[in-house]
Amino acid sequence: MTTKIELLPNDSATDYRTNSLFRLTMRRIVRQRSAIIGGTILLFLVLVAIFAPAIAPFDPNFVLIGHEDIKRRSDPCIHLLGCPEDQPQHILGTDGNVRDVFSRVVFGTRISLMIGFTTVGFAILVGTLLGSLGGFLGGWIDNLIMRIMDVLLAFPSLLLAIAIVAVLGHGLQNALLAIGIVSIPVYARVVRASVLSVKEQEFVSASRALGGSPMHVLFRRILPNAIPPLIVQGTLGIATAILDAAALSFLGLGAQPPTAEWGTMLGTERNQVFTAPHLVFYPGLAIMITVLAFNLLGDGLRDAIDPRLKN
């Protein structure tokens, strides 16, 4: 025999549409003003990075001497805004080596986004491995992993990155490695914490009671549910990584001239702040906007994913 139970009143049989958690989350994200603003800026930046050669009027490393009648560190000149037509147009002016600053800022987008995604990708990979291992296995393995993470966290992260670069040698690659290493503990902790909390959920017990092996339980039940906080942390982490990488470059430890990297551009011209402030202003603004985009997006994602912060 079967037990007949009437359905919910709003369970009309014709309504076959389902709402996956993913779609529901997407809808909640769309409601977050900050996520939308951050996402839009990010989309814009990605487009700029992809189409940089089309947008930039010059090659970022092209020295204009001998091609145009232009001085070093000339002020921005925009014809539409009243700059005399007989002067060559450079929207953001030129730098100390007589290169077009606008083109360099545009190409800098590529490097910064690349820095953000690669370092955080690396840190998430390693951090997830360590965190899930520790959280799932527990015991001395967990203890050992977390103590090592504690040591890494005992250094102010940017300072540790500086020290690592100081040892390994200056350069963009080493800077990326250094920032990647110092970000690992954050992800290891996030993953471990969510593994521990998901592990206690009844649906995980149910999976075990159904005969699921430890690997099945870890990879099919626990880890997928630990991903959302990781995405939030990763987005915020990209912001920090870009900011830190720019700081390293500013100090001359990261990307080396003539690379069109925003921190490097700022660093090489920082003494000109009183004479040619545009050389300092625009690269810094680009850094800030990019970092802000990731911060806003991360904030919005967190609010959308963490129902406790919702009404």
Next chain:
Amino acid sequence: MTQYAIRRILYSIPVIFGILVVTFIMARAIPGDPCKAMLGEKASAEVCERFNREQGLDKPIPVQFGVYMKNIFSGDFGDSIRYSRPVAKILLERLPTTIELGLIALILAIMVGIPAGVIAAVRRNTAVDVGVMIAANTGVSMPVYWLGLLLAYLFALVLKDTPFWLPPSGRISAGLSATPFFEVFQWGIVEGSGIYNFLEFFANMYIFNSIISGNWEVLGDVIKHLILPAVALSTIPLAIIARMTRSSMLEVLRQDYIRTARAKGLFERFVILKHAFRNALLPVITIIGLQVGTLFAGAVLTETIFGFAGVGRMLFEAITARDFPIVQGFTVVIAVGYVAVNLLVDLSYVFIDPRIRLD
């Protein structure tokens, strides 16, 4: 309660040991010949051999580590290659500058960040809240050095010849000097003695020194020099503290006991200031402890821009000059100091959260 304290203190021992291991490895992990890396490619074989012997680099690694540990615990961080002086001495000279700058920045961040966060939480979803959050998000996204340069440009150049003018670099104007307070008072302490070094450390904090010795002209000048770097340095911690205060307050405000407080007949401002704030403070204090790290890292950038002869700038110069003993020594001290601050923060919970006492 004491158990919690003891456990927390014991907990930091392996961490400090780890710090020593990491910094030890650092100096040995230099790719290629460490001697050439430090003394330059042109260093001859004999020079290098002597250098390795002096630095103990020719001994087996475990022995080197033993020596390293022993030296550090006796306060010996080796000699700077560039200055040929003990690293410890250089550190002691430089530290007061950074502490003063960092403290002012931290106080600024707390005094502005916490009220901003509380107000944003209480006025949730109003223009005030949105404004604070936009400012905070912009703040955490700001490159410190960029903000520093812009501030310098604005206050030193644009506002030149106005009362708002501020000096773009240095700690004190040329022509003024911060005579150590013990000399002003003519305590007659012998230069170089232990007590002299001790007092000099404090005298090197100019604000403290000029208040003690009552030199108001110097005080004003020193404060003028401190404003820009302190503001730049405090931006990120301030923004982070404001955000954390807001979210912590929001979390607490939806707790059951807040409803109880209202149901008792408490006026809203007491509900917020008495019942909510104290509970919201815990995560904020943790985050403040972590900001000390941000301040140290930020000091490298800020001091470099504003020409402050502090620890941060020295570290930067040492890295550029490949003066490894200084890099190593400074890193150890900053990391241990950072651990100590966070230890103190954890211990302070005992006084704020009664639940910890049970543990």
Next chain:
Amino acid sequence: MSETSIDNKTEELIRVQNLVKYYPVTGGVFRREIAQVKAVDDVSFSIAKGETLGLVGESGCGKTTVGHTILQLLPATSGSVTFEGTDVLSLKGAELKEMRRKMQIVFQDPYASLDPRLPIGESIAEGIKIHKMGNADERVDRVIENMRRVGLENYHANRYPHEFSGGQRQRIGIARALTLQPKFIVLDEPVSALDVSIQAQVLNILRNLQKELELTYLFVAHNLAVVEHISDRVAVMYLGKIAEMAPRDELFSNPQHPYTQALMSAIPIPKPNRKRERVILSGDVPSPLNPPNGCRFHPRCPIAKDICSHEEPEIKSLVSEPKHKVACHFTEAATQ
């Protein structure tokens, strides 16, 4: 212990003997183990095929731990669980996996017991996928069959847990437990998180399924009225031990243990103007970390005497009704 014989006419399916579960308590500077929470302390019972044993008690009495330990979701400290002659607690790996097909569980919290990322059809199918039973078509048939059993429709399979009400989710949990065609199901407070009108739906389903599929239940709950409604026999737990156990009608008409009596009189009955003599127990339930010496109930017991504070009563059958067992110094059993 004396709990070995149950009704001779019926076949015994599962027997729990001297089950003990202690949790370590760490403390001190080095977080060493300094004490043990005696969550379950020497519990024995058996359940016959097709029977429902109700396990009832207040929070912290160890009733849920019993259910979880039987299924090896928690390792037991000592004792044995015999299922159809097999010692369950010693099973590992493939043998344990095989045993899981026969013993299932339904959890208390309908919200937490379903993976929020999976459409419920997938959740229900998880067991048969793990055990690689049948081909894809057969699996779909099995899932739909079990969804219908609990009153869900085909098209529900593609929906997600958050689209269902609490009662529906609990029915999904039941369907998931049924797919492996188990013989025995631990029902761990299956209706305590549900509204009263929904409770009745789920209780009726559980009853009908038991008849239809010849299931055996261990029904864990804190609500005495619900337990009375669904059980054939009832065991009352207090601080990790069974205080009293008897066939349902016997227990409710003739409660012997003062704790059982107090528990029954504490339950409000929806009939106004029925003035009852109430036994209101004083004090709180003691912590299982430091259970009282002697009879664990003695500090709150209205009839406690000297002996109760130092001698622990054994669980014994009543002279008049051998199926009725009580752990109290002051029942007729004591004079046996």
Next chain:
Amino acid sequence: MTNNTTQTLLEVRNLKTYFFTDDGVVKAVDGVDFIVNSGEILGLVGESGCGKSVTSFSILQLIDDPGRIVEGEIYFKDRDLLKLSEPEMVGMRGNLISMIFQQPQSSLNPVFTVGAQIAEVFEIHKDIDKKEAWDEAVKLLKLVGIADAEEKAKSYPHEMSGGQAQRVMIAMALALKPELLIADEPTTALDVTIQAQILDLILGLRDKMGTSVILITHDLGLIAETADRVAVMYAGQIIEQSDIESIFENPMHPYTQGLIASVPILGQVREELKVIPGSVPNLVNMPPGCRFAPRCLAKEEYTLEICNRLEPDLDKFRDAHTVRCWLYQDGENHVAPMKARE
């Protein structure tokens, strides 16, 4: 204590409290009317999400964002609470009207001692110093049956059991002998044996002080054993209201009937429990007509078509027994099938 004439202490008229969420307007309380006479216990019963807690928070105006009282009057001794200024309302809370909650432990502030939290009530409403307030708090703790009150006053909420914490909450609520106590599921989070203690305590103190009580619960047994009158809520409305005997012996609304029949009763084994099909409607999209119509078996039995179109009123039926159901009411082109009106 005795009341010579029944006086109305609290009257709620057409109360509407809505929550303005991203998903739409949740009409948690949508036109609630009831009265509480002085000295009586009114049981407010209903399933989760029916709006009984929101109703009680509305009385004290403790509705958090994004909720708002959009309409209605709440007369407390002939003064409309909704028209009071904020300071006047604050002066009422904890003084003339007080409240206890479902989760006693989380309802106490973890960073203050329980003694200080009780003493605070005196400091707010009475002009007495800290020392006196503390002494009063200790006295109250003794009154609510906490042994070793002097010592216990210095302890923190996490050091107490749920039962003790609820005693502290009761001490706090009854400190100033309020005229109305709102008890929101005061025993739901507690074990049955502790629940009996707490109920005993509330009833005992009420007899001493003559406080009127609104007892909010989902437990029909609890209502039957404690309340004088009952109001049954469903989907944001009161659907039946009467004295206690009448409602249990002669429930009129099909929902009330179903609710009573679906609960297992100790000592009464029934083969099959009666079931109310379906579940509570979505409070954002309420069905037109009667809110219970989609689940109503009586509607099917009598083939009432009006239920799906028009909402019935809460009508007085017999004496003080009111019910919101078309079975007993005539409407446009509708003649009540049970002829219950005569």
